Amino acid sequence: MTDSRIIVAGCGVFGSVVAERLASAGHRVLAIDKRPTVGGNSASRIDPVTGIECHTYGSHIFHTSDEEVYRYLLRFTEFTPYRHHVAIRTGGRVYFMPMNLKTLCDFFGRDFTPDEAKAFLDEEIRKSGIDSPSNLEEKAVSLIGEKLYRTFIYGYTKKQWGKSPSELPESIITRLPVRLNFNTDYFNDPHQGVPLDGYDRMFRRILEHPNIELRLNTDFFDLRPEIPSSTPVVYTGMIDEFFGYRLGPLSWRSLKFEWETLDTSDFQGISVMNYGDESVPYTRIHEFKHYHPERRDVFASGRTVICREYPDAYAPGKEAYYPVNDAKNKALLAEYRKLAETCPNVVFGGRLGSYQYWDMDRAVGAALDCAADILRRGMIPAQ
Ligand SMILES: Cc1cc2nc3c(=O)[nH]c(=O)nc-3n(C[C@H](O)[C@H](O)[C@H](O)COP(=O)(O)OP(=O)(O)OC[C@H]3O[C@@H](n4cnc5c(N)ncnc54)[C@H](O)[C@@H]3O)c2cc1C
Incomplete structure (x- = not known):
């Protein structure tokens, strides 16, 4: 199968950072992802027709107040000075949110x-x-x-x-922010932006380490029969799927994205427009060129790419986006966590493995802690 000393299943934010930290500490890592791309839900791609950088799973804006996380990512990318603003169309008018x-x-x-x-x-x-x-x-x-x-x-x-x-x-909800000033920023964090040359390049740089073997299009469950039980695994897929849904599935909300390329230079004047009316079936429209006004030729071109975001019921096989943190699912999660304790060589992490909504900075911070913990516990056998 592999002579790697540790397997990281999932190359989203969490898996990529754990893989890099362990590789930099001198361990050989096999990093796999079932998708053909790196970066998980934070992946980006260049649209081949317009040259616009699109966020494959909806708008992703990096924002943080965590200096350690920010300094860590600066080793792999510069961030643009983009600051996020969100408008909402509702009741026939347009307003800023929050x-x-x-x-x-x-x-x-x-x-x-x-x-x-x-x-x-x-x-x-x-x-x-x-x-x-x-x-x-x-x-x-x-x-x-x-x-x-x-x-x-x-x-x-x-x-x-x-x-x-x-x-x-x-x-x-614990609070609904209403600002009593004219600040239209969406986030309060001091550090905000998008990677200067895109999320895909940032994640590839994180994973570009001589100690990391990267295998995309590789599902953990296909590889699992070949993995020796003594091999440590960092698993960032769904915790219930890992256990064959034996206690029943955890509930999620899913999303559907409808993409369109338009012959107009600017469709909505902002990267994200929310739609508050119940009669409009989608919740948001993303217009990706607004994330990179510094890419002047692409920004000024007469075409644009938009994506309508529709909430969707989740069923196994669809993408899981938002955990449903109600009492029933919290109780089920607690049961799965007890099962996880019976697998001392497996660390469950990331938003799917921990059944949490995390912003990217939170996922990076959790991954830094997770890697430090693995090293401290000496989980990986000496080579
Ligand atoms: C619509 C939306 C918008 C968001 N916008 C923002 C934003 O603006 N700013 C922000 O900070 N955060 C945002 N987030 C949150 C951000 O997406 C998460 O913080 C991030 O995805 C967490 O990374 P992760 O590695 O935990 O999970 P993921 O990104 O989901 O990565 C998990 C990876 O594991 C892989 N995997 C799963 N199962 C297997 C398996 N069996 N075998 C192999 N590989 C497997 C998956 O393919 C995936 O690549 C948004 C989330 C959503 C849903």
Whole structure:
């Protein structure tokens, strides 16, 4: 099979970083992925017709406040100074998200100062009369009042989860940010951008180490019968699939992406436009050229690539995007974690292996910790 001392299954953010850290510590690593690409859900590709860099699984913007993570990635890429802004079309108007003072002024047709907006919002919340919310709808109304909830949250959330917010647990949201200033940034983190020459190049550089053998189009489950039980494995696929779904499948939400190339230089003027109305079946449209205004020729060309994002029910075989962190799935996850403890040579990691939604920086941070832990525990036999 291999004389590698450790196998890393999955070359997304988590697997790539673990593989690099272990390889740099002197271990031979076999890194596999069932896909033909590196970078997992953060993969990018150049559209052959327009030359536009497209994020294969929807917009990915790197953002972090974690200096260690940022410094680590700077060894493999520079980031552009891109700062993310998101607009939303809802009720026949366009606003910025998250809601800010301009959103409030436009929506309520007022000229608020920050203090006036705060007093107005407090009154909206007081009018809602909800003290102990029992579902997501009540929670949202208790945070921002009924009118903002109906326009900005209700339709989008219902489409995203395929259920009315009144049927969703209130624990899905802890806060709904409303900025009382004119800051239109989507993220608060000091470090933001996209890799200057794309995610694909960044991940290939991370994996380009003489101690790493990279095998794409290779499914862990095809290789598994040949792997000696003493070989350590870092597994970043789905934890329930690893155990043959023997306790039942964990629930996910999936997405469908509908791609289109258009003969226009700028379709929507922004990289992400959300759609809040329930009557529009998609939640967002991505327009990828806006991530790289510095690629002037491509940016100025008369063509653009867009992608409509439709929430979709998950079934095994589809891509799993968002874990459904309700009580039933949390209990099932706890059972799978007990099973995982019976496999001392396997480390379960990444968003699929840990059944968590993580932004990329969180996945990098977790991978750095995981690799350090593997080295500290001496999990890999000496060569
Ligand atoms: C729509 C969407 C948008 C997002 N936007 C952002 C964003 O703007 N900014 C941000 O920071 N984060 C964003 N994220 C989160 C980001 O995608 C994750 O942080 C990242 O994917 C986590 O990396 P990972 O390695 O844990 O998982 P993944 O990227 O899913 O990688 C897992 C890899 O394992 C492979 N694999 C699975 N099973 C097997 C198997 N049996 N054999 C071999 N290989 C296998 C898969 O093919 C995959 O390549 C977004 C997520 C979604 C769903």
